[in-house]
Amino acid sequence: MSVLLQVDDLRVAFATRHGTVEALRGVSLRLDAGETLGIVGESGSGKSVTALAMMRLLDQAGRITGGSIHFRGQDITRAGRDIMRPLRGAAMSMIFQNPRAALNPIRQVGLQIADVLRAHRPLAAREARDQALELLRAVQIRDPERRLDAYPHELSGGMSQRVMIAMAIACEPSLLIADEPTTGLDVTTQQTVMELLAEITARRGMALALITHDLGLAARYCQRIAVMEQGLLVEEAPPARLFGAPGHAYTRRLVAASPTRHSTVQSLVGAAPLPPPPPRPAGPPLLMVTRLGKSFGPGAPAVDDVSFSLSAGESLGLVGESGSGKSTISRLICRLLDQDAGGIKLDGEEIGLVPAARFHRHAKRRDIQLVFQDAGESLNPRFTAAESIADPLRNLLGLRDRAELRRRAAEFAARCGLEAALLDRFPHQLSGGQRARVGIARAIAAGPRLLVLDEPTAALDVSVQAVVLHLLDQLRRETGLAFLFVSHDLNVVRMMCERTMVLQGGRVVEEGHSAQVFAAPQAPYTAALLAAIPHFEPVA
Amino acid sequence: MNATLRHAAWVLRGNPVTLAAGLGVLALALVALLGPSLVAYDPIASNVPQALQPPSAAHWFGTDQLGRDVFSRVVVATRLDLAIAASAVTLSFAVGAVGGAFCGYAGGRLDRWVGRFVDVLMAFPLFVLAMALVAALGNRVENIIYATAIINLPFYVRFARAEVNVRRNQGWVEAARCAGNSHASVVLRFLLPNVLPAMAVQVSLNLGWAILNAAGLSFLGLGVRPPTPEWGILVAEGARFITTGKWWLVVCPGGALMFAVLCFNLLGDGLRDILDPRLRT
Numbered sequence: 001m002s003v004l005l006q007v008d009d010l011r012v013a014f015a016t017r018h019g020t021v022e023a024l025r026g027v028s029l030r031l032d033a034g035e036t037l038g039i040v041g042e043s044g045s046g047k048s049v050t051a052l053a054m055m056r057l058l059d060q061a062g063r064i065t066g067g068s069i070h071f072r073g074q075d076i077t078r079a080g081r082d083i084m085r086p087l088r089g090a091a092m093s094m095i096f097q098n099p100r101a102a103l104n105p106i107r108q109v110g111l112q113i114a115d116v117l118r119a120h121r122p123l124a125a126r127e128a129r130d131q132a133l134e135l136l137r138a139v140q141i142r143d144p145e146r147r148l149d150a151y152p153h154e155l156s157g158g159m160s161q162r163v164m165i166a167m168a169i170a171c172e173p174s175l176l177i178a179d180e181p182t183t184g185l186d187v188t189t190q191q192t193v194m195e196l197l198a199e200i201t202a203r204r205g206m207a208l209a210l211i212t213h214d215l216g217l218a219a220r221y222c223q224r225i226a227v228m229e230q231g232l233l234v235e236e237a238p239p240a241r242l243f244g245a246p247g248h249a250y251t252r253r254l255v256a257a258s259p260t261r262h263s264t265v266q267s268l269v270g271a272a273p274l275p276p277p278p279p280r281p282a283g284p285p286l287l288m289v290t291r292l293g294k295s296f297g298p299g300a301p302a303v304d305d306v307s308f309s310l311s312a313g314e315s316l317g318l319v320g321e322s323g324s325g326k327s328t329i330s331r332l333i334c335r336l337l338d339q340d341a342g343g344i345k346l347d348g349e350e351i352g353l354v355p356a357a358r359f360h361r362h363a364k365r366r367d368i369q370l371v372f373q374d375a376g377e378s379l380n381p382r383f384t385a386a387e388s389i390a391d392p393l394r395n396l397l398g399l400r401d402r403a404e405l406r407r408r409a410a411e412f413a414a415r416c417g418l419e420a421a422l423l424d425r426f427p428h429q430l431s432g433g434q435r436a437r438v439g440i441a442r443a444i445a446a447g448p449r450l451l452v453l454d455e456p457t458a459a460l461d462v463s464v465q466a467v468v469l470h471l472l473d474q475l476r477r478e479t480g481l482a483f484l485f486v487s488h489d490l491n492v493v494r495m496m497c498e499r500t501m502v503l504q505g506g507r508v509v510e511e512g513h514s515a516q517v518f519a520a521p522q523a524p525y526t527a528a529l530l531a532a533i534p535h536f537e538p539v540a
Numbered sequence: 541m542n543a544t545l546r547h548a549a550w551v552l553r554g555n556p557v558t559l560a561a562g563l564g565v566l567a568l569a570l571v572a573l574l575g576p577s578l579v580a581y582d583p584i585a586s587n588v589p590q591a592l593q594p595p596s597a598a599h600w601f602g603t604d605q606l607g608r609d610v611f612s613r614v615v616v617a618t619r620l621d622l623a624i625a626a627s628a629v630t631l632s633f634a635v636g637a638v639g640g641a642f643c644g645y646a647g648g649r650l651d652r653w654v655g656r657f658v659d660v661l662m663a664f665p666l667f668v669l670a671m672a673l674v675a676a677l678g679n680r681v682e683n684i685i686y687a688t689a690i691i692n693l694p695f696y697v698r699f700a701r702a703e704v705n706v707r708r709n710q711g712w713v714e715a716a717r718c719a720g721n722s723h724a725s726v727v728l729r730f731l732l733p734n735v736l737p738a739m740a741v742q743v744s745l746n747l748g749w750a751i752l753n754a755a756g757l758s759f760l761g762l763g764v765r766p767p768t769p770e771w772g773i774l775v776a777e778g779a780r781f782i783t784t785g786k787w788w789l790v791v792c793p794g795g796a797l798m799f800a801v802l803c804f805n806l807l808g809d810g811l812r813d814i815l816d817p818r819l820r821t
Contacts, residue, residue, distance in 0.1 A: 017550060336714050360720050370718045378711030382733045395720035442719065 004072060004175055004207050005031040005054065011066035012046075012053050023049045025231040026067065033174060036201065036208040038222030038239075040215055042254075042461035043432070045228040047211045051177045054209070055094055056084050072174070090120045093168040095197075097180040099160035103152040109163045110136075110148030116170045135166040140196060157322075158189035162196070169200060176201060177209045182217070186321035186488065191532040194221055213461065215258045219243060219536035227251045243536045257466040259491035260535060261518070265473040268466035268495075274477075276498075284348060285309040286482050287333070287450055293341035294328055302328045304506040306342075312449065315476060315483035317497030317514065319490055319529070325506035326486045327373075330454045333484065334370045335359035346450070366396040369448040373455040375435035379427040385438045386423040389413055392446040412441040417471060433464035437471070444475065452484045457492065469496060490533060494518050502526045551813045558810025564803035572619040581609035583616040583769045592781070595788050602788040604777065610788060613769040614796050620764065621771050621800070624681065625750035628688035633743055635689075636696025638728075641735065643697070644704030645727050651701070658694040666691040670753060674762045684763040688750050699742055703735040737815035741808040748804035755797055771797045 012024040024046050031037050039047045052058050054069060056076060068077045071092065076083065096102040104112055113135055114128035123131070129148070136144035139162040152160055161181060168176055178197065182190035198221050201208045212218050218225050219239040226236040227250065235248040246252045257268050266273050287310040295301035303325040310316050318326045331337040333344060335356045344352035351364050359365055369392070372378035379388050389409040393399045399408070410420055416437040427435055436456065443451055456472070457465040473496065476483055487493050493500055493514065500517045502510040502525065510523040521527045552559040571578065581599075587607035595602045601610035643651045661669075673687035707713065708731070716730045755772030757763040764770040766777065771793045778789025 331714075334718060336717060357723070360717055360722055365718075365720050368718075370715070372711045372715060374711060378715045380712045380716070380730050380734070382730075391716070391721070392719035395725070439715075442715070446719070 002033050003030055003070075004033045004035075005029075005209075006070040007050075007054065007067070008070075009067035010050070010053060010064065010069065012049055012058065013063055013065045015061045015063070022065075023062065023231055024053065027228070027231070027233045028067075029226055029233060029236070031175065031207050031209060033207055034201075034205045035224070036198070036210060036222045038218030038225040039209060039211045039228060040213065040218050040225060040254075041228035042213060042463060044230065046231040047228050048179055049231075050228070051094065051179050051209065051211055054177060055088060055092060057088075057094075086120070089116055089173070090171040091173050092175040092177065093171070093173045095161070095164050095168050095176065095178040095181045097183050099157065099164045100152060102164055103160060105152050108149050108151060109155070110150075113163070113167050113170055116167050120171050131170070132166070135170055136163070138169070138200065139163070139166045141166075156189075157185050158193055161185065161193050165193075165197060165200070169204065169206070172204060173206060175207045175209070177211070179211045180213070181210070183213070187490075187529060187532040188321065190217075191534075194534075197221075214534065215243070215255065215462075216260075216534035216536050220534040227254065239536060253463060255536075257463045258536075259462075259465075259489070259495060261491060261494070261533075263491070263495065265469050265495050269470045271470065283311065286312045286314075286347060287484075288345040288348075289333065289342070290345075291342040292329065292332060292339055292344070294325075294332060294337065294339050300505060301340075302506050303332065303339075306503075306506070306508055308501060308508070308511065310450070310482050310484060312482055313476070313480040314499070315485060315497045317493035317500040318484065318486045318503060319488065319493050319500060320503035321488060321529075323505065324503040326503050327454055328506075329503075330370065330452045330484065330486050333450075334368055334452050335362075335365075336370075360395075366392070366446040367449045369443040369446060369451055371439055371443045371451060371453045371456045374459045375439040375456075376427055376432065376459070378439055379435060381427055384424050384426055385413065385418065385430065385434075386410070388427075388438055389423075389441045389445055392442060396446040408445070409441075412445045413437070415444075415475075416441040417467075431464075432460050433467065436460060436464070436468050440468070440471065440475075444479070444481070448481065450482045450484065452486070454486045455488065456485075458488070465492075472496065490518070490529060502529070548814045551810060555810050555813070557806055558813075561803045561806035561810070564799065565807055568618060568622060568800055568803065571615055572622045575616045575619045579609070579612035579615050581612040583608060583613045584767050592786055594786075601792040602786075604789055605781065610774070610792050613774060614771070614793050617769040617771050617774065617793070618796070618800075620681075620768070621751055621754060621797075624684055624688065624754040625747050628685045628750050628754070629692060629743055629746050631685065631689040632692035632696055632746075633739070636693045637700045637732065637735070637739060640697035640700030641704045641727050641732050644701035645708050645723065645731060647705075647708075654697065655701070658697050661690075662694045667753065667756060670757060671760065671762055674757055679763060679765065681764060684754055684757055687757070688753050691753070692746055692750065695742065695746065696739070699739060700732075700735055703738055704731050707731060707734060737812055740815050741812045744804050744808035744811055748801035751797065751800050751804070 007027060007029050010024050010027045013020045013022050027050055039050060041047045053064060056079065064077060068075060103109065110129060110132045113132035117123055117128045117131055133144055133148055136147055141147050141159060141162050155163065181197065182193050185193060194217065210218060210222055222239060224236060225239050225242050227234050227248065229250045235242065235251045242251065243255055246255050256270055259268065264273060290307045292303055292306045293301055294303040306329060308316065318329060320326045332339050335351065335354065338356045339352060342352065343350055346364050346367060349364065354362050386406060386409045389412055390405040393405055393408055399405050410423060413423055414420065418434060418437040418441060422430060422434060430438065457468050460468060469492065475481060485493060485496050497514050500512065500514045501508055502523060504525050510517060510521065510526045517526060518530065521530060590603050590607035591605050593599055593603040599609050599611065601614060604610055643654045670687040670691050673690060674683050677683040677686065713726060713730060716726045758770050758772030759776045764773060766773055774793035775790055778793065781789050
């Protein structure tokens with residue numbers, strides 16, 4: 001096969017206010033015609049910068065400081081706009097992470113596809129429209145004639161990504177760069193989008209550079225995988241070898257930290273396996289939820305007749321895709337939202353009758369705390385870490401003494417593995433993992449008995465996720481906290497929870513012991529969810 | 541604090557216009573503070589033999605029809621003009637930001653009523669409303685302040701309301717409620733501090749506008765009365781002589797007025813960059 005793209009010792013530096021930052025420090029890779037290459041790594045590893053450099057789309061602050069990029073034998077390292085413009089979209093094109101943000105919100109998608117076509121070929125509006133329709137058929141959008149005139153906000157995330165793919169393949173490029181094309185999509189949608197992408201590239205002989213943080217995804221769809229860490233390409237191998245016998249220490253850590261169907265919370269961080277927590281004495285349940293219902297406006301209810309119970313120290317997983325009602329349930333139980341129907345009993349006391357607007361004064365407020373999905377967004381930008389952790393102590397325990405508040409905040413921070421030196425930093429000065437620790441420290445500060453975790457690791461890199469999951473598991477073992485663990489990641493729920501409840505469209509479709517649900521799912525929906533998770537199987 | 545100063549220095553280095561505007565505002569503040577002790581002549585005492593002298597080494601801005609030194613009068617007027625503007629803006633900012641933030645957080649009926657009331661207020665020609673208020677309340681300095689505060693109020697209410705509205709469903713507001721904060725505490729300790737940087741821009745722009753407004757009222761004979769030195773009055777008095785070529789009587793106080801308004805307006809933008817902690821890395 002002929003070499004399509006050749007990158008040699010590529011170096012990219014960004015000018016920032018603190019001087020120059022080297023984003024790529026000598027990356028070399030090769031992509032043959034029709035081949036699929038995976039580029040994996042965590043945030044900050046330089047995978048997106050590599051993609052943008054290949055398209056020559058780096059923003060003003062970024063500069064190629066060394067190395068070369070050859071595309072179809074032509075040196076494009078320093079090619080000007082006149083050379084790059086005919087290439088972009090026609091010979092090489094890109095699919096972005098967030099399709100909604102990448103589409104123009106005030107232009108019909110059919111016209112946007114036609115724009116790409118007409119930028120490279122002399123086409124009449126009518127012809128361009130016909131070809132756009134053809135492309136929408138190719139990406140298997142249902143009802144393509146109608147979608148042609150749809151605006152991006154009328155499409156779901158998966159459909160928007162299909163439109164992006166249609167735009168990317170419109171001019172039959174020989175190279176397609178997909179930067180996290182399915183991040184943010186549900187697993188089942190991810191599966192259909194990826195299958196579509198794989199099929200289209202195979203049929204049209206396009207080369208695909210798939211940039212992803214998901215090792216399973218890369219393993220399933222790529223012939224070769226390159227692992228990046230801090231601007232360097234540390235290892236490149238076919239998936240079987242990479243996951244079977246990872247050569248580089250970083251790859252080994254990354255592989256270990258990625259949840260698979262056999263991993264445990266301990267194995268993710270390389271700790272010794274622990275026995276499951278001892279069975280607790282049977283008693284009255286801590287939380288009793290009966291026939292909970294909630295709807296937002298007309299249409300299908302968000303939560304429909306959901307009942308479950310949770311004993312002290314137990315961990316229950318709530319899984320489902322977007323729109324399944326899992327976040328709504330967590331907000332209802334935390335008393336941030338009022339339910340339309342049903343009851344919530346904590347310790348035998350009916351708290352579902354207390355309006356959410358008045359629950360902050362209730363004695364049970366401190367017993368239920370919430371850990372948020374995006375720790376960064378859940379911290380007041382104007383509070384330091386210490387102030388955030390001390391806030392519940394101040395309000396719920398009535399502590400006012402500054403020194404005492406500070407001491408307690410430091411204690412909980414230490415418990416969550418947050419260094420004391422970081423306590424005076426503001427959220428934007430902390431890394432994702434550190435923010436997650438602040439969020440957890442704040443949630444446990446008031447001494448709750450039930451912790452509701454709403455996708456606590458969804459925004460984190462796998463290695464950070466591994467550490468945070470390990471921390472949460474340890475906390476539960478030590479304090480006897482009960483967890484209501486909401487997640488879309490089935491592997492994470494399997495590791496963290498004794499029982500699992502599967503939600504679809506606001507209803508419970510399956511409930512049982514995690515081991516059972518995952519080994520032998522009863523509901524077809526659960527089986528479909530499980531099948532859609534991309535896996536990698538170590539060969540060795 | 542050190543980090544804040546470093547950040548401010550960094551913003552100003554890339555933005556010399558803001559730096560210049562900041563220095564201008566600083567100079568104005570100093571002049572306002574030290575005003576009477578900076579000048580060589582009594583701003584009120586008349587000296588008729590020296591009437592209507594053009595600018596010279598002795599009288600930098602010339603003299604007026606009663607022989608008073610225009611430079612002294614312009615400098616001494618700074619304190620009164622800035623004081624009126626600053627008090628009015630502080631008042632409308634305090635009431636408007638807190639009220640608007642509560643409305644934006646609460647939503648519902650209260651929000652709708654306050655919103656409509658503000659709309660009605662804004663439907664009046666604001667300067668005419670201010671004139672009517674001063675005329676009704678009486679021709680005194682504090683009434684100029686109240687009138688200016690009232691006509692500025694709608695902007696703050698709307699601004700705070702809109703800014704709080706986009707933040708009220710963010711994670712950290714929910715987290716604040718989980719941590720047992722009362723609604724008042726959520727608004728005052730969480731939402732308002734996050735809205736302030738954006739509002740500081742508004743305050744700075746508004747100060748310029750309030751100075752113009754106070755001067756405009758005095759120009760029309762409402763509020764401050766002669767012989768008190770005040771920029772609007774100085775311009776009004778000078779306007780009578782402009783046809784006879786005594787330009788300095790209008791140009792000098794008018795220039796001071798323009799300089800003050802310009803400084804506050806230019807400062808606005810740079811201020812936002814300095815105050816927002818998220819822009820610091």
